[in-house]
Amino acid sequence: MNNKFSEILEVIKKSNRILITGHTSPDGDAIGSGLALLLALNKLNETLKKQTEGRGEIYLDKTLRFILEDKTPKNLKFLTHSILIEEFGNYDSKYEFDLMICLDSGNFDRIGRVGELKGENTKVINIDHHISNDRFGDYNYVGDISSTSEILFDFFKEAGIELDHGIAESLYTGIVNDTGNFKHSNTTKKVFKTASELLEYGVEPDEVIKNFFNTKSMEKLKLTGRVLSDFKFVDSHKLVYYYISEAELSELGAGKDDTGGLGELLLSYENASVSLFLREDKGHIKGSFRSKYDVDVNALAGLLGGGGHVKAAGFKTDKTSDEILDIIIKNMSLGGE
Ligand SMILES: [Mn+2]
Known part of the structure; x- marks a missing residue:
């Protein structure tokens, strides 16, 4: 059974140290969905901060990190905010995360050594679209749709997180990756609808293709x-x-x-x-x-x-x-x- 998006959102809101990660040898969906989530949660964080300001509430600013075991492939560095992606080997902070969000990974081993950052009290959210997913999370959302990026598009919508160019470009790249640029059997009517909504934020499909596909060594x-x-x-x-x-x-x-x-x-x-x-x-x-x-x-x-x-x-x-x-x-x- 899937957890509801609303339950997942509540867990995210209550957590202060959040680690986002995806599978090793990351592809456009692992990187795109992770980067989109990082940017979206950063926006959510700013909104929550404003809402609690001046109300005498103690607001704990969230720490958000997106860490992958492997380097970002060259053909994904064009993503405007790709510099925010961290490599496990360069990460040396000691604090324990209270939440780990695993994306596009059918089981916990798929995230590789980043799994070592899970502490005793770290809760795990598993968001994925592989039907073989073994539901390893404390909270799980596994959808049989084109990509993890498409799931996150639905999640952001329900969570009321307004997209922007950086988020849209990342999600679009994830969808392009997993549908083979809208040619695989997972290319549904909804995929086209989602892609078309992403274009509203200034994503240029030919730019994505030029950078993502037509840059082979x-x-x-x-x-x-x-x-x-x-x-x-x-x-x-x-x-x-x-x-x-x-x-x-x-x-x-x-x-x-x-x-x-x-x-x-x-x-x-x-x-x-x-x-x-x-x-x-x-x-x-x-x-x-x-x-x-x-x-x-x-x-x-x-x-x-x-x-x-x-x-x-x-x-x-x-x-x-x-x-x-x-x-x-x-x-x-x-x-x-
Ligand atoms: Mn995927």
Whole structure:
């Protein structure tokens, strides 16, 4: 069961030291929703301060931090307020947060080392849109909609927090990220309505796309070329896949940030029903699934300890790439269309 937005708002209002975070290897939705929430809560804080002023009430000014384990990817630094995002490795304050808000993360482990900042008395709010979410929070809101950013848009509306350019631009980027710029199956009528409302605050879609998508490095493009020329296809299962080792990545001068979107690109092969992109990561393998027709990749990722959505899901495992493929092929129904 979800908590009501009003309950979540009450918890936020009563908390003074608030930590916002999202998943490791942050994407446009983790960054966009987190930044939007940081800016929105800052506005809420100012409003509460004004309301209590001169009434003899003791108002405790809120401390708001948005901390992620990993660096902000280059293509998200265009967000006007991205400088406010902190990296876990640079954070050294000792105080305990009384509230931690986890965004876009299906389970607590997804936030990585930021989890270490949860103290004994820290309450956790979990706001997410992955159907595999295990409801790890003291308060949970899991919606089966396009993005965490879209959930926050609804939340701000109900909480009466007026948007501004910075908030709108962040939410728009989150929605663009998770809908693949309005082309995935999660692109509903409401997504378009939400996007159109965000444009009222001066968001320029072509600027977002220029900065977010059309800023790929030479290494990323070379890596893309390698993947497109060497990918494998299992005809019987309509499965297209590619495995890249850390050695191959560094040989191309590319990093893990450069692998995003490659699974989706492989799915564009006309005969493919499911794509799987596998990447070696510090002795483990990270996998990312995309599905074109009716194969439920949330269920397939679940076999390897992961999850996500029916048409897009991921996992991290200690198994080898051969073992992974074996498990997937055994459990995938034939065909797919
Ligand atoms: Mn998301």
